Amino acid sequence: MSTKPVRVCSFESRRQFEMAMLIEKFGGVATVAPSMQEVSLEEQPDVFEFADQLVAGNIDVTIFMTGVGTDSLFSALEKRLSKEELAEHLRKTFVAVRGPKPTASLAKRKIQPDLKAPEPNTWEDLAAEFSRQNFDFKSKIVAIQEYGTPSLYLYEWLDVQGASVLPVSIYRWELPDDIAPLQAAIKATINKEFDILMWTSAQQVVHVLEVAAQMGVQHDWLKAANQCCNASIGPTASQRLRERGIEPSMEPSHPKMAHLVREAIEFAEQRKE
Numbered sequence: 001m002s003t004k005p006v007r008v009c010s011f012e013s014r015r016q017f018e019m020a021m022l023i024e025k026f027g028g029v030a031t032v033a034p035s036m037q038e039v040s041l042e043e044q045p046d047v048f049e050f051a052d053q054l055v056a057g058n059i060d061v062t063i064f065m066t067g068v069g070t071d072s073l074f075s076a077l078e079k080r081l082s083k084e085e086l087a088e089h090l091r092k093t094f095v096a097v098r099g100p101k102p103t104a105s106l107a108k109r110k111i112q113p114d115l116k117a118p119e120p121n122t123w124e125d126l127a128a129e130f131s132r133q134n135f136d137f138k139s140k141i142v143a144i145q146e147y148g149t150p151s152l153y154l155y156e157w158l159d160v161q162g163a164s165v166l167p168v169s170i171y172r173w174e175l176p177d178d179i180a181p182l183q184a185a186i187k188a189t190i191n192k193e194f195d196i197l198m199w200t201s202a203q204q205v206v207h208v209l210e211v212a213a214q215m216g217v218q219h220d221w222l223k224a225a226n227q228c229c230n231a232s233i234g235p236t237a238s239q240r241l242r243e244r245g246i247e248p249s250m251e252p253s254h255p256k257m258a259h260l261v262r263e264a265i266e267f268a269e270q271r272k273e
Contacts, residue, residue, distance in 0.1 A: 006268045009185050009194040011035040011204040022261040033185035035207040038171045047076045050143050050168045054089045060140035061094045066147040067101025072170040073145050098126050120234040120255040123154040137161035143168055173203045186212050190224045195268045200233045202240035231264035
């Protein structure tokens with residue numbers, strides 16, 4: 001059995017310091033290389049189109065995908081509507097949420113979701129819950145609060161159900177202003193300095209490969225990455241990994257950072273035995 005500590009590279013950005021602490025807490029050696037930053041869409045035309053349609057009573061279903069995006073959407077809409085007016089209009093729609101974070105955000109506004117996706121809170125889980133409730137989407141307008149990249153698979157599913165989709169984009173993902181830590185982590189992966197690559201977002205996969213391509217080492221990085229334990233937060237990140245040529249090694253029992261870190265380190269330690 002190896003006595004060497006497990007070396008973990010995470011690409012977490014928003015909660016990078018918490019991630020580093022969790023890795024150390026569970027006995028790993030932490031490297032955190034932020035791979036994303038959120039950039040607000042300055043003019044937010046989607047938001048104001050949504051506001052107009054909402055006030056006109058044309059929105060049948062509103063789907064909230066993330067907590068941060070929900071808060072951002074309310075901040076933008078409150079430039080046009082009071083908090084009470086906004087909540088009243090939203091309650092007239094069928095409100096669905098992808099996970100607990102948008103649920104908490106809506107609770108602050110005294111809005112109770114009509115439908116909640118079960119864990120692991122993917123778009124598939126959301127679609128399955130709609131199907132379980134025999135929800136009829138025919139000729140309905142569905143507004144979707146987006147979170148950086150369009151939920152194209154969800155759009156396609158809704159289109160098949162007969163719905164019209166109104167995307168509501170709040171922000172987009174870009175690379176961090178300083179990509180030096182990410183470049184260093186890519187080089188370290190190629191040099192076999194990590195046991196675990198930890199993925200907490202599908203978009204992290206896109207950005208890491210983008211920077212590796214810019215460095216001219218994408219092939220070498222992919223080869224080295226597949227020799228590591230690739231720990232994925234859940235099905236969405238796992239799907240993106242497979243699409244880009246990386247086979248996920250494990251997913252945690254719950255899609256939470258603490259579960260991911262603890263279980264990934266345990267998994268890697270068992271592989272060393």
